[in-house]
Amino acid sequence: MKRIGLKTALLAMLACIGPAMAWDGASVRNCTWCHGTSAQGYTVAPRLAGQRPAYLESQMRSFRDHTRDNPFSKQYMWGAVAALDPRAARDLAAYFAAIPPKPANDGDANLMAKGKAIYMDGIPEANIASCYACHGPNAEGVGEIPRVGGLAYFYVKARLEQWGQGYHSGIGTPMPIVARSLGPNEIEALASYLSFVR
Amino acid sequence: MLAPSGPRRSSSRRATSLRVVLYAMALTVACSATSDAQERGGFEAKVEYCKTCHGLSAQGYRGWFPMPRLAGQQPQYLENQLRAFIERRRTNPVMANVAHVLSPAMVASLATHMKNLDPKPIGGAPKGSIGLGKRIYEEGLPESNVPACAACHGSDGKGQNEIPRLAGQLYEYTVGQLTGWAKVRGQGSAVDTSAIMAPTAHNLTRSQVEAVAAYVSYLQ
Numbered sequence: 001m002k003r004i005g006l007k008t009a010l011l012a013m014l015a016c017i018g019p020a021m022a023w024d025g026a027s028v029r030n031c032t033w034c035h036g037t038s039a040q041g042y043t044v045a046p047r048l049a050g051q052r053p054a055y056l057e058s059q060m061r062s063f064r065d066h067t068r069d070n071p072f073s074k075q076y077m078w079g080a081v082a083a084l085d086p087r088a089a090r091d092l093a094a095y096f097a098a099i100p101p102k103p104a105n106d107g108d109a110n111l112m113a114k115g116k117a118i119y120m121d122g123i124p125e126a127n128i129a130s131c132y133a134c135h136g137p138n139a140e141g142v143g144e145i146p147r148v149g150g151l152a153y154f155y156v157k158a159r160l161e162q163w164g165q166g167y168h169s170g171i172g173t174p175m176p177i178v179a180r181s182l183g184p185n186e187i188e189a190l191a192s193y194l195s196f197v198r
Numbered sequence: 199m200l201a202p203s204g205p206r207r208s209s210s211r212r213a214t215s216l217r218v219v220l221y222a223m224a225l226t227v228a229c230s231a232t233s234d235a236q237e238r239g240g241f242e243a244k245v246e247y248c249k250t251c252h253g254l255s256a257q258g259y260r261g262w263f264p265m266p267r268l269a270g271q272q273p274q275y276l277e278n279q280l281r282a283f284i285e286r287r288r289t290n291p292v293m294a295n296v297a298h299v300l301s302p303a304m305v306a307s308l309a310t311h312m313k314n315l316d317p318k319p320i321g322g323a324p325k326g327s328i329g330l331g332k333r334i335y336e337e338g339l340p341e342s343n344v345p346a347c348a349a350c351h352g353s354d355g356k357g358q359n360e361i362p363r364l365a366g367q368l369y370e371y372t373v374g375q376l377t378g379w380a381k382v383r384g385q386g387s388a389v390d391t392s393a394i395m396a397p398t399a400h401n402l403t404r405s406q407v408e409a410v411a412a413y414v415s416y417l418q
Contacts, residue, residue: 120291124299127247133292134251134261142262174259177250 027088028095034076039096041104044072046155050101055146056093060084062170070167072158103150107192115193118186128181131190134174139197149197156191241307244300248308251292255317258368263292266371269317273309275362278391280305287390288383319366323412327405331413334406344401347410350394355417360391365417372411376402 139149
């Protein structure tokens with residue numbers, strides 16, 4: 001009885017220390033230093049919490065290969081992943097994916113309805129694709145297609161603008177074509193709507 | 199062209215009218231050029247839009263929904279399905295909107311364009327029951343009233359007229375269509391070509407569907 005009690009107590013303690021200990025704490029702090037203590041995003045560094053693990057891995061690969069090439073990527077992320085081997089990248093991806101995400105809620109609430117309409121239906125007359133077809137009904141993503149619901153307004157806006165400006169994030173992805181058809185008003189509405197999706 | 203040494207005075211009116219004609223001609227050329235370019239630009243932009251979702255070479259794409267291969271598809275089948283989406287005989291939240299803004303001329307051009315594409319199959323289907331799939335495809339399952347698929351879809355799976363190409367189709371998409379046939383296709387009261395497939399889809403079990411879907415996904 002006593003031994004079982006001790007074992008339970010130990011397990012409970014381990015559970016409390018939680019995922020931070022499941023992965024070498026020092027490495028995680030190398031990331032949360034910029035991405036926020038619970039990886040919910042901080043200024044220009046996006047939320048990693050709750051992101052699809054396969055997507056996180058694909059982006060770490062893109063930073064390492066210098067395929068993802070916008071100025072922030074170059075400035076912050078090329079260095080941050082330079083020393084990560086694929087195994088460490090996979091472990092970090094699994095770690096961040098397991099943290100429950102919180103929505104940024106920082107868009108213009110007046111644009112929510114417009115943003116949601118574009119997200120769900122696209123604008124076929126203007127060749128704007130429905131985001132829902134790939135990112136899912138709650139913008140939760142699947143596989144290498146990222147969760148975009150709840151990401152910060154400025155981050156999503158910048159990403160959508162950058163594809164239009166000719167920056168890349170991966171090879172052979174549909175997003176440059178998707179973004180090319182979006183005007184500034186559509187980008188603002190989409191980024192606003194997405195910031196509130198939980 | 200008009201040499202300054204010519205009889206300027208007497209020809210000035212003629213020169214003016216010639217200039218007008220030349221301007222007008224140049225304008226017509228310019229106009230027809232822009233409208234051509236616009237039409238071509240309109241078509242190219244539309245094709246690119248289709249490929250955003252259906253794969254950059256129309257080979258199919260795994261999004262939240264599996265998006266079918268359109269490359270090499272039979273034009274008549276493709277046109278039939280676009281009409282079915284518009285008339286809601288085939289229900290899909292994404293394609294109904296996409297299809298209803300397409301003019302008949304655009305649909306015809308898109309169908310021809312897709313027919314001529316020939317990328318490699320996208321792959322990714324489980325390979326465990328391909329042997330069973332091949333048997334169903336070529337011989338059917340007489341004991342369960344399933345005809346040989348090859349009888350209609352062709353032994354190479356390329357289809358014909360209103361019968362679709364199945365070769366190289368995305369596995370998840372084919373599984374989804376065959377397991378959900380009655381809920382998605384042939385909706386409303388009008389009987390359409392979807393009725394031809396309804397009993398076959400109904401008589402296949404889930405694992406038979408998976409086998410035949412995997413088999414056709416690898417056909418080139």
